[in-house]
Amino acid sequence: MRTDGTRGERRLQGLGIAPGIAVGRAFVTDSSAIVVPERRLEPAEVDGEEKRLAQAVEVAIKQLRKLKTKAVALPGTAAEEMGYLLDAHLAMLSHSRFVRGVERRIVEDRVNAERAVALEIERMGESFAAMGDAYLAARIEDVRVVGQRLLRNLTKTPYAAFKTLAEGSIVLAEELSPADIALMDPKQVKGFATVLGGAEGHTAIMARALGIPAVLGIADLLKDAAPGDTVVLDGGTGEVVLNPAAATLARFEKRRSAIERAGRGLARLKRLPAETRDGVAITLEANLELPRELGQALSVGAQGLGLVRTEFLYMNRDDLPDEDEQYAAYAGLVRGMDGKPVTLRTLDIGGDKLAAPLAELMEGEGNNPALGMRAIRLSLKERSLLDAQFAAMLRAAAHGPVRILLPMISSVGEVRAAREDLGQVARRLKRRGSRVPDPLPPLGVMIEIPGAALAADALAAVADFFAIGTNDLIQYALAVDRGDERVAYLHNPLHPAVLRLIQFAVEAALRAQIPVSLCGEMAGDPRYTALLLGLGIRELSMAPANVPRVKQRIRALDLAAATQRARAIMDQLDDARIASLLDDFNELA
Ligand code: PEP
Ligand code: MG
Secondary structure, eight states: OOOSOTTOOEEEEOEEEEOOEEEEEEEEEOGGGOOOOOOBOOGGGHHHHHHHHHHHHHHHHHHHHHHHHHHTTSSTTHHHHHHHHHHHHHHTTSSOHHHHHHHHIIIIIOBOHHHHHHHHHHHHHHHHHHTTOHHHHHHHHHHHHHHHHHHHHHHTOOOOOGGGOOTTEEEEESOOOHHHHHHOOTTTEEEEEESSOOTTSHHHHHHHHHTOOEEEOOTTHHHHOOTTOEEEEETTTTEEEESOOHHHHHHHHHHHHHHHHHHHHHHHGGGSOOBOTTSOBOEEEEEESSGGGHHHHHHTTOSSEEEEEGGGGTSSSSSOOOHHHHHHHHHHHHHHHTTSOEEEEOOOOBTTBOOGGGHHHHTTOOSOGGGSSOHHHHHHHSHHHHHHHHHHHHHHGGGSOEEEEESSOOOHHHHHHHHHHHHHHHHHHHHTTOOOOSSOOOEEEEEOSHHHHHTHHHHHHHOSOEEEOHHHHHHHHHTOOTTOGGGGGGOOTTOHHHHHHHHHHHHHHHHHTOOEEEOSGGGGOHHHHHHHHHTTOOEEEEOGGGHHHHHHHHHHOOHHHHHHHHHHHHTOOOHHHHHHHHHHHHHHO
């Protein structure tokens, strides 16, 4: 390997999205090589162009089906993740809004198929981006990937041959699709870096699932890189070095050994209990945004699903999911968890979470969507939404333990109304001959509005369990928009107001002897674990990838000492002092 830096060492910085150190030889691929021809059609050409599009779609479907059979052989959770993803891409090729839009452009705008595809990708990208929603932003990537496939088929541009790469390659590309990643054999491809792509996209998800170190979003990656260059990258920090000097290589090598040692330690934790040094068992569960995360939740040893965000069923489509479709999705999760509890949250649409089929209902919600017709408020207003969700959840509960969770609860009246509705739906299902669990699944509430935390005693009397949502609790307590990066520095979990609200809710739950968990992002950060346990929380739910690190923290700490430290922290008024008291404790144990 050339390490003499003949072309000079060049350091680049991107977004580290899949941790690990990779050293190898550059394989440079340029997906921008597709040239999109532009042509206006004569009226007589329209039919022929529609046929060309239909053929390209057909070929794309065949390619995706072939990839699906290939995906089965992928290691670990990657097989399942890839399966879900390819299904999503296949759905996008059959009578979807995207394909319909392309067809319309050929017929109405009379442009050639390639141009129509390119225009439609652009238009959908703009309309998704305008909604300012992270989930939809990730869907733009899907539209682009499917669109690129159609363009390649229409222009007959071949895919880069990732299968035949030399061992020890590092792929450098403008953009890579999850399907491209699926063609990579981790034995051959040591890592990859791209110009485009964000941390929430599927390419990132696939890289993490396959364990291929990766860095995305390096604007000038391809400017100086040449095939065969030596490349070293750190998928954690986002550093990429082209033609590294020997000293740089040695530095990265050292990092790699340290990461490998830590990884071996964390993997060993899977079968060990999440128990503090003084013997108190803590329940660690997974939050699920999309069903394809199920495999990972199981592989990290999650003891249940503490929060299933059901919004995925309502997004990126023009119609609403009916009861049967919802039942199939929920039952899949319940069966997949094989007896471990699954907490299904009713629709939390509104505010920063949007869904096209519900856009009309949300209209007129005023100037402040965070405080408007959203979540449980919308569900109670549009009973058919709630009824379909409850019915699907109750039917799914026939396959294993289910808990039903209500988002954005602010008053006991909402819980009573929802419980009454749940009873009615259960009776209707029984009359229909469906199997319904007796007693009905526990009905819990999210504590994510400051008023709900302060009225936690009252809510504890009508709810079967609490799930504390710190993401919104912080947003509302401190008046900090979760989605506004300009005020992100104020979104502070250690603000005394936030901690007092958490404490208040936990104590109310403990007094009423109902279970209480915490499922905001705070639960997945080991920095806060000792404090949360010290406040009395024994159940935490988080993104699956965070489970091992939090478990490691739990196993290292003494709960009695953490409780004492939490008391000292709760006496403080200054968040800087709170942070230093917590960080000092974390350093010691
Ligand atoms: C929360 O608000 O903390 C929460 C877990 O719910 P979401 O992030 O889905 O709003
Ligand atoms: Mg919330």
